[in-house]
Amino acid sequence: MGGVGTGGGRGGVGAGGRAAVAGRFGNPFIGGGGSLARVQTVPVGRGVGVDGRARRPRLPDRRPRHRGPPRRRGRDGRLKRRVPAGERGAWAGASPPQVAEEVADAVDVDATEYLARVETSGPYVNFFVDDAYLADTLDAARDAEYGRLPRKGESVVVEHTSANPTGPVHVGRARNPIVGDAVANALEYAGHDVDRHYYVNDAGRQMAIFTWAYETFDESELPEPAREKDDYDLVRYYRKGNEVLEEGDEETVETAEAEIASILRGLEAGDGATYERVGEVIDTVLAGMEASLARLPAEFDEFVRETRFIRDGSCDDVAERLKTLEESALEEGAWQVDLSEYGYEKSLVFLRSDGTSLYTTRDLAHHEWKFDNYDRAVTVLGEDHKLQAGQLQAALDRLGNDTDRLEDLFYSYVNLPEGKMSTRAGTAVNLDDLLDEAVARARGEVERRLDDRIRDDDLTEADVDRIARQVGVGAVRYDIVSKQPSKAITFEWDRALDFEAQSAPYVQYVHARCCGIVSEAGEEGLAPDAAVDSATLSTPAERDLIQAIARFPAVIEEAAADLEPHRVATYTREFAETFNAFYRECPVLTADDEATREARLALVAAARHTVANALDVLGIEAPESM
C-alpha cells in the first residue's frame, strides 16, 4: 500500500514534490511541501515507518489506493482523513486499533503547518486541518487559473480519434474525441506540454477503395446526401464502392480490385500522381470530419499522415531493422517477427510478400517519430485495437525503444440497441445529428423555463442560442466523459440527452449561480477580493465547500496521472452537490453582517473558478447565465 500523500503514479510530482504532496490533501498551491507531506492516508502496517519523527513515509512502489475525498466530515466541518490501520508488516501481531494509536501518538501536530489535531477511531486515524489550511485554499482559489498545476517540463503527445477518413464522424466513435480531448486537457492542467494529434490512415486499402469509387461512379447513381457537407457527399461513393465490391459481378470486381491494387502500389512507391488522387478524397472528407469534431469542440495541433512515414523512408528503416532480429523470418515470401516472448502466439507480419508495408509497420515508424519528439505518448484507442496495440508495443520494445513512455487508453464502442454502428452500412447515428438534436432539445428547455424565470436579466435571443448550445453540447460530452471508458455504452437518445441532475447542466447551473451572485454583488459595489478572515466561515456548509475547492488540484493530478478524466466529472457532480448545500443554507448578499457577506462572496468566487476550470478540463463550457 502506498503513501497517499506522495506522488505515486507515473505522473510524478511537481517542483519540490509540492503539487502531488499537498495535492493528495487538497491544494498544491499551498503548503509548500512541508507539513502536509507528512500527512498520509495509509493503512499503517505496510510501508510506512513510524520512526522517531514519524512523518516521512517511504515512497510507494504502487499507486496509492486511497485517493478519494473523505466521505465523512467532522461535525465541526474540518477535514477528516481516514487512515485505516492494519495489514501485515511493521506491526504484525498488533491489532489495527493499537497501530492507529501508535500512529496518532507519533504525529506531532505542532510541527505541521496545517494539522489541527489527530484522532483515532477504532482502526482509523483521522487528521483534522486547521483554519490556516482553509484560509490558504480560499486564497489560492481567488486565481482564475486555480487548478492549473506547476509546469512539469514534460512533453506529451495525445493521439486520439484518428478515425479513417471514410465518412462523417458517428456516435459509435464519439467517445474517442471526447475522452481524448479531456485527457489532453487534464494533462495540460497538470502541467504537461501537450500536443493533440490525429493520425490519418491515408495509405490503406480503405482509402484506395474510396479513391477508386470516387473516380468511378457518377453522382447520378447515388442517393441524395444526408447533409450538405463534403464528408456526407463523399461517403456515398465509399458506400457505393463497397456495395459493388461485395455484390457486383465478377468482372466488375476484378477490374475494380486491379485499380485498387494499383493505387496501393502507387502509394507504396511514393508516386506523386497517386498521392494527389488519394489526397483529394482524404482532404475533402477530413475537412468535413474536422468541422464536426470542432463542434464538441475537439481540435488538433496536427494531422499526422501515415504516408509521411512511407515517404520519409522511416517505414523502410523499421522494416530493415526488424529483418535483422533473430525472431524475424521470411515465410512464404512475407517477413514476420515472432513476438511469443511477449505472449503473442501469432507472428506479426511486417512486410507482405509483394514487399509492401502493413499498417502496423507504418505505425511503428510513427511511434518512433513520437518518441523522437516527445517525452511521452498517449494513444486513445477503441478496444478492438488492443491486440494490435500490444503487438506494436512489443515490437517497439524489441527495436530498442523505451515503451514505458507509451500509454494506451482503451474505450468500448458506443452501440445502438440494435447493434453496431457502421459507416459503410450507413447504420450510424452521426455526431452532427446528435449535437443538433441536443441543442434543439436544450433550446426547448431554455424556452420552457423562460416564463417562470425569477431572475430578471432579460435573456436576449443570442443568449438563448448560446445557452442552448452550451447546455446541449455539454450534456452530450458529460454523458460520455463521466463514465469509465472500459464500460460499454448503449446509445439511447433520451438517456444521452437528459438535462436533469447528474448531467452537464446540473454542474453548469452551479457556475451560472456563482456568476449571478458575483455580478449582483458587483452592482452593489461589492468585489470578491476583500481580505477575508476564514474564521468567519464557520458553518459546516461553508467548510465543506472550502474543502471541496481544496480537493480540485488533487483531482487534476490524479486524473492526469491515471488518464482518467471521468474522475473530474465525478468531482464536478460532488462539487455541485456541495455548492448547492451551501447555496441553500448560506445567503451571501443578504447575509447578516458585512464580514460574512465578504467572506461568502470570496468563497463563491473561489467556487466559480473551481467549477469553471473543472468543466474546462472536461471540454464543457461554463455559462455565465442560463
Add this chain to the structure above:
RNA sequence: GGGCGUGUGGCCAAGCGGAUACGGCGAGCGGUUCCUAACCGCUAGAUCGCGGGUUCGAAUCCCGUCACGCCCGCCA
C-alpha cells in the same frame, strides 16, 4: 478453442483492500413572498453475477464458474 474487458437496487452508475456502498433516473411524499426550482429535503428499493479462497477486514485481491462485449488477417 485462446486472450482481453465488463457484470453494483426496476434502469443508469461512482467506488476498485478499510468505518453505515457516492449519486442519478424511475416510484411515493414535501419545499419557491428569500442571491436563478436546469434546485433542495424526506421515504421505499442492493445477499455489489454465482461458488470457493487470501485477509483483522473483500464490491475491491486470487482461483473457479456463468452471462455479455471485443479481439485472435500478407485489413485498418
